[in-house]
Amino acid sequence: MNPGNAVAANQAPRGSQVCIGCHAPPEQQQLSGRLLGRWLAPNITSDQVSGIGAWSRSDLLRYLREGRARGRGQAGGPMGAVVESLQRLSDAELAAIVDWLARQPAWRDPQEQVPASERGRPLADDLAVARRAVVQSPTGRARGAALYDAACASCHGADGSGSRDGLFPSLYRNSAVGRRTPYNLLAVLLEGVARTAPEGPVMMPSFDGSKGVPGGLSDEDLASVANFVLTQFGDPAAARIAAGDIGRARAGWWGPGQASSARGQLVAVGGGPGGATAACFRCHGLQGEGDRASAAPRLAGLDAHYLARQMRDYAAGTRPSGVMATIARQLPASDYQSVGLYYAGQAVPAAGARKPASDPLLLQQGAVLYALGAPDRGIAACASCHGPDRKGFNPVYPGVVQPAAYVDLQLRLWRQRLRRNDPHDLMGEVARRMTDADIRAAAAFLEVPP
Ligand code: HEC
Ligand code: HEC
Ligand code: HEC
Ligand code: HEC
Numbered sequence: 001m002n003p004g005n006a007v008a009a010n011q012a013p014r015g016s017q018v019c020i021g022c023h024a025p026p027e028q029q030q031l032s033g034r035l036l037g038r039w040l041a042p043n044i045t046s047d048q049v050s051g052i053g054a055w056s057r058s059d060l061l062r063y064l065r066e067g068r069a070r071g072r073g074q075a076g077g078p079m080g081a082v083v084e085s086l087q088r089l090s091d092a093e094l095a096a097i098v099d100w101l102a103r104q105p106a107w108r109d110p111q112e113q114v115p116a117s118e119r120g121r122p123l124a125d126d127l128a129v130a131r132r133a134v135v136q137s138p139t140g141r142a143r144g145a146a147l148y149d150a151a152c153a154s155c156h157g158a159d160g161s162g163s164r165d166g167l168f169p170s171l172y173r174n175s176a177v178g179r180r181t182p183y184n185l186l187a188v189l190l191e192g193v194a195r196t197a198p199e200g201p202v203m204m205p206s207f208d209g210s211k212g213v214p215g216g217l218s219d220e221d222l223a224s225v226a227n228f229v230l231t232q233f234g235d236p237a238a239a240r241i242a243a244g245d246i247g248r249a250r251a252g253w254w255g256p257g258q259a260s261s262a263r264g265q266l267v268a269v270g271g272g273p274g275g276a277t278a279a280c281f282r283c284h285g286l287q288g289e290g291d292r293a294s295a296a297p298r299l300a301g302l303d304a305h306y307l308a309r310q311m312r313d314y315a316a317g318t319r320p321s322g323v324m325a326t327i328a329r330q331l332p333a334s335d336y337q338s339v340g341l342y343y344a345g346q347a348v349p350a351a352g353a354r355k356p357a358s359d360p361l362l363l364q365q366g367a368v369l370y371a372l373g374a375p376d377r378g379i380a381a382c383a384s385c386h387g388p389d390r391k392g393f394n395p396v397y398p399g400v401v402q403p404a405a406y407v408d409l410q411l412r413l414w415r416q417r418l419r420r421n422d423p424h425d426l427m428g429e430v431a432r433r434m435t436d437a438d439i440r441a442a443a444a445f446l447e448v449p450p
Contacts, residue, residue, distance in 0.1 A: 010162075013096035015089055017426060018385045019044070021396040022078060026423030029371065032107035036395050037305035038076040038190065040183040042116070042175065044048060047106035054115040060098045065091075067197050070166050071118040073175035076188050080422055081393050086387070087198065109180075115265035119298035120233035122159040144228025151207060151230075160233050167202070178222040185242065186249040208250065214356025219243040227440060248356040252305050252395075255263050257334030264342025267335055274330035280339065283323075288343045294406035301348030307394035311336035313421035320418050349449050359444065367444025369438060379433045382442070385426065390450050401450070404443040407411030411439045 022041040023031040033043035034049075045051035052060065059069040067075035067083040075083040086094065149158070155168040162170035171177050176184040192206035207225075209216030217225065223241045230239035253259040268288070271278035280288070281297040290298030299307060313319040315328035328336070371388075373381035381391075385397045392399040400407075413419035414431035422428065434442070 010305065013100050014093055014380075015086065016097050016100050017380055017383060018082065018397070019097075019101075019417065020424050021385070023424055024424060030107050031101070031104050035183065035254075036078060037303070038183065038187040038249045040179070040181060041078070042179065042184075043107060043109070044101060045104055045107045045239050046102055047108045049115055050109045050112045051106060052101070052108065054118065054256055057098060059100070061091075062101040064094050064097065065198070067195055067202065068166070068169060070267065071170065071173040073208055074169050074193075075175065075195065076184060076193050077191060078394055078396075080193065081387065081391075084196055085384075085387060085393075087093060101104075112180055114178075114235075116175040116177075117173055119178030120160075120174070122127065122172065123232050124159075140224075141228060141231070143221075144224040144231075145259035146219065146435065147225040150227050151215065151225065155204070160229075170231060170234040173392050174233065177229060180235055180238055182226070182230055182234060182241075183249065183253060185226055185234070186222075186246060186250055189217075189226060189247070189248055215309075219246040222246045241260055247249050253308075253334065253336060253337040255333060255337075257332060259334045259337035259341060261338065261341040261345055263335065264338035264340065267339050268342055278330060280326045280327075284343075288346045289349055290403055290406070295403055295409060297402050297406045298349065299343040302343060303392075303394035303396055304337060304344040307340035307343055308333075308336040309395075310421070311339070318421040320413065346430070348399070362441050362444045363448070365437075365441035366443075367443055370445055374433075374438070377433050379430060379438070381432075384432065390446070400446050401448075402446055404447040407443040407446045409441065 004301075013222075019031065020029065022036060023034060023044050025032060025034045031044045043051045044052045045173070048054055055063075055069065055072055059072050061074065063069040063075065064083060064086055089097075127362075140189075152171075156171050157168070160171040162168045164369060167244050188204065190206060190208045191202040193202060195202050195363045199239065205215060205216050206213050207215065207222060209218050209221070220243045223246055226241045226246075227239040230236065230241070242294070248254050251259040266272065268280045270276070271280070280299070283291060283294060284299050285291055285296075285330060288298065288300035290296055290300075310319060314321055314324040315331075317325065319416070351370065369379070370382040370386075374380040386392050386400045389407045390400050409433060409447055410419060411431045414422075414428045416435065417428065420428070431439075
């Protein structure tokens with residue numbers, strides 16, 4: 001069967017299922033946007049103001065094909081990896097996704113009046129003047145201007161209009177800057193951009209001084225430059241970023257309490273309020289590598305936000321586990337994010353770290369199921385949501401390299417509707433179509449690192 005032909009008017013085309021997990025808020029199918037840790041997956045409904053209704057069809061096709069549409073936006077953070085994997089779709093399949101997007105209901109945020117990608121204009125001031133002014137008054141706007149001149153102007157242009165060839169985007173008429181909630185501006189300052197476009201690598205350095213990167217800025221300076229960029233090129237009303245907001249963006253945690261990887265490490269080795277019996281390393285391994293015998297999953301290298309959400313769901317009971325429910329209930333929610341940050345920073349097990357299961361036929365069946373699904377039985381390719389390289393699309397779609405016994409159990413829990421924490425039941429839809437033989441093959445295949 002050719003999945004490209006299977007698109008009836010209201011059916012979701014190949015590749016579109018993955019959009020829902022990130023762009024639709026929990027308990028709602030509408031693509032009205034969702035905060036994912038430090039990144040915002042914006043409203044991509046057809047609304048003219050809050051969504052992408054103002055984008056032309058060719059803007060959208062270009063964005064999904066190349067990761068950028070001039071004068072609209074570019075694919076940073078989690079969207080970068082998605083665009084890389086969309087390279088494997090044909091032009092007709094991408095067009096089917098764009099048509100499907102247009103069919104989704106519009107959703108408007110009543111607080112918004114102007115599309116994010118239509119705000120701002122080129123900078124008229126002479127930055128050299130600002131640079132001199134900062135010597136007299138090293139704070140406020142002058143400081144932001146001087147930082148912009150030193151750190152950003154080389155690529156984004158002295159007036160913010162980017163490079164002529166569009167490789168370095170304009171900062172006005174840029175959705176990451178023009179949004180009322182400029183999460184993605186802070187995220188890109190901390191993370192930079194690293195993705196591969198059809199014509200080669202696309203790179204912006206991280207400016208996160210706390211990581212010791214060359215050219216890194218303090219949180220105070222990051223807040224200054226962000227406020228300058230928002231005032232000049234975005235929504236001036238949003239230019240209220242404080243140094244503490246930079247810390248919150250770094251931890252991907254906007255709730256009460258302070259989350260940090262250092263705090264997470266204490267819980268991982270000491271168990272936190274639950275004491276030594278709750279110490280995570282006892283079951284999940286010293287490096288969070290997981291344990292085949294007890295079916296404790298690998299935590300190392302999984303996304304912080306994904307891990308924190310699992311802890312929340314164990315505590316709430318929407319994800320069943322006697323062991324983990326007790327442990328999660330003992331911890332405050334900021335510690336969920338802390339252990340997440342700690343394990344996210346641990347190295348993923350390397351290829352060869354686990355000996356493949358002895359049955360090559362089973363592994364082969366698992367590999368086929370992973371790459372292609374079973375279209376005749378309505379099973380979508382695992383690769384479409386977990387990535388061709390099994391790294392997942394953070395933070396919604398986890399990387400899948402896990403002990404076979406753990407995978408086997410999870411798929412059965414979904415099949416029996418006992419694991420119910422995936423907000424759109426995307427995994428339940430898949431697992432309920434799988435036979436016992438499919439489950440065994442998937443479990444054997446996912447255990448071996450790629
Ligand atoms: C892993 C999470 C994730 C998935 C999956 C995902 N997106 Fe995104 N998307 C994002 C994030 C985060 C951004 C913001 C990127 C930025 O501004 O750098 C974004 C941005 C966009 C934008 C630009 C919106 C704007 O206003 O700038 C479009 C269009 C879009 N996504 C469409 C899609 C489509 C279509 C799919 C499915 C094929 C999809 N996305 C899948 C996270 C995701
Ligand atoms: C070495 C060149 C370079 C420097 C220096 C640089 N950028 Fe960028 N910037 C880029 C590139 C490349 C992209 C991504 C373009 C793409 O995805 O197609 C980008 C993207 C962005 C985006 C859009 C992010 C998104 O996810 O949509 C913003 C906002 C931004 N830069 C702001 C800044 C600011 C502010 C500074 C200074 C602190 C800065 N940049 C410094 C090269 C640079
Ligand atoms: C007594 C053994 C044990 C201890 C101690 C333990 N875990 Fe677990 N953990 C498990 C088992 C078993 C599972 C799989 C449960 C299931 O079937 O969902 C699990 C699952 C998880 C998951 C889900 C991972 C995924 O890929 O979805 C997370 C997150 C997690 N544990 C975090 C922690 C943290 C953080 C601690 C320490 C505070 C901890 N665990 C302590 C045994 C343990
Ligand atoms: C439509 C998207 C989609 C498809 C297709 C899909 N998955 Fe998933 N999968 C998810 C989501 C979303 C989660 C995370 C659920 C959560 O948040 O609790 C997940 C989680 C998982 C996990 C649990 C990882 C962990 O650490 O606990 C396994 C294992 C898994 N998927 C295997 C598969 C296999 C095998 C296939 C193909 C037969 C597949 N998935 C196809 C969306 C998908």
